[in-house]
Amino acid sequence: MDRIRTNGDSYGKNLLKASVDVTVYNRNFDKTVPLVEKGAKNTKNVEEIFEQNDIIFFMISNYNAALEILNENVLSKIKGKKIVNMSTISPTESKAVGKLVIENNGKYIEAPVSGSVGAATAGVLLILAGGNKADTKDLYSIFDILGSKTYYFGELGKATGAKLVLNSLLGIFGEAYSEVLLLAQNFGIDTETIVNAISDSRMSSPLFQEKNMFTNREYPAAFMLKHMTKGLKLSNEEIENRKLSLPLIQNTTKNYSEALEQGYGEQDMAAIFEILSKKND
Numbered sequence: 001m002d003r004i005r006t007n008g009d010s011y012g013k014n015l016l017k018a019s020v021d022v023t024v025y026n027r028n029f030d031k032t033v034p035l036v037e038k039g040a041k042n043t044k045n046v047e048e049i050f051e052q053n054d055i056i057f058f059m060i061s062n063y064n065a066a067l068e069i070l071n072e073n074v075l076s077k078i079k080g081k082k083i084v085n086m087s088t089i090s091p092t093e094s095k096a097v098g099k100l101v102i103e104n105n106g107k108y109i110e111a112p113v114s115g116s117v118g119a120a121t122a123g124v125l126l127i128l129a130g131g132n133k134a135d136t137k138d139l140y141s142i143f144d145i146l147g148s149k150t151y152y153f154g155e156l157g158k159a160t161g162a163k164l165v166l167n168s169l170l171g172i173f174g175e176a177y178s179e180v181l182l183l184a185q186n187f188g189i190d191t192e193t194i195v196n197a198i199s200d201s202r203m204s205s206p207l208f209q210e211k212n213m214f215t216n217r218e219y220p221a222a223f224m225l226k227h228m229t230k231g232l233k234l235s236n237e238e239i240e241n242r243k244l245s246l247p248l249i250q251n252t253t254k255n256y257s258e259a260l261e262q263g264y265g266e267q268d269m270a271a272i273f274e275i276l277s278k279k280n281d
Helices: 009-017 029-036 046-052 063-069 091-103 117-122 133-137 140-146 158-186 191-199 206-210 225-241 247-261 269-279
Strands: 022-024 055-058 082-085 107-110 125-131 147-152
Touching (some): 009 022, 009 117, 091 158, 091 225, 107 133, 107 158, 125 133, 125 158, 133 147, 158 191, 158 206, 158 247, 158 269, 247 269
Parallel strands (some): 082 107
Antiparallel strands (some): 107 125
8 A cells, every 4th residue: 555644643543553654744843753653654854755655645734834835846746646635724725725736747635524533533533525536536445544434525625615514513513502501501400400401302412412511611622622713714714705694603703713812722612611601691
């Protein structure tokens, strides 16, 4: 199998467990150490990654980081290479990266994921794939190591769009559950009792079942609020660019952004409960 390059710790560990040859690159070299200790190789030279390998996975923070990595030297080495972008960026940004790769004779596949830290560790993420269908299908054996199911959405922009759709819904659910629990609190209803009632109702969800944080008001991160906010802001930018009116997403984005500004970024997204609670004190 081709050597796979990724800088996501959970992804790398699962590839190593499946006996895939893994080499990692990170602009912060020290962050590659945990995977090296598990058997991966590392390099300080990003050009070397593209020179020596046919498949390169991106797990990067944002669009600008992608452009930084795809410098002129790198672009001169990507002919025939598959660039698999698993990052959370917007459809507009992803299509721009794809255009750059394709213009330099590379192949570009979108493959953002849906799932928390636990899902990544267990290798049961949902893979949201887009791009040339044949190129994407060639990667399913790798996707099967990282996730439980792969959904193919079609042309570039659609898989990254699907990621923002799922993230937006997740953010809305987090805010909705927080709001109704605060309403119950205002009615003087015992929190544990109403949580149990919601859990036994048709309004429950796996997300709600996992968020006992709402009861004890401690928020160890399964999905950090800062990442939730990033996805919502990307959705909001696309909404504005397309001149749409989607008030649930837009208002939810404002509240998560405020929670981020007030220092809840490293906590779980369920900490949105705290910012809403402060507004209603």
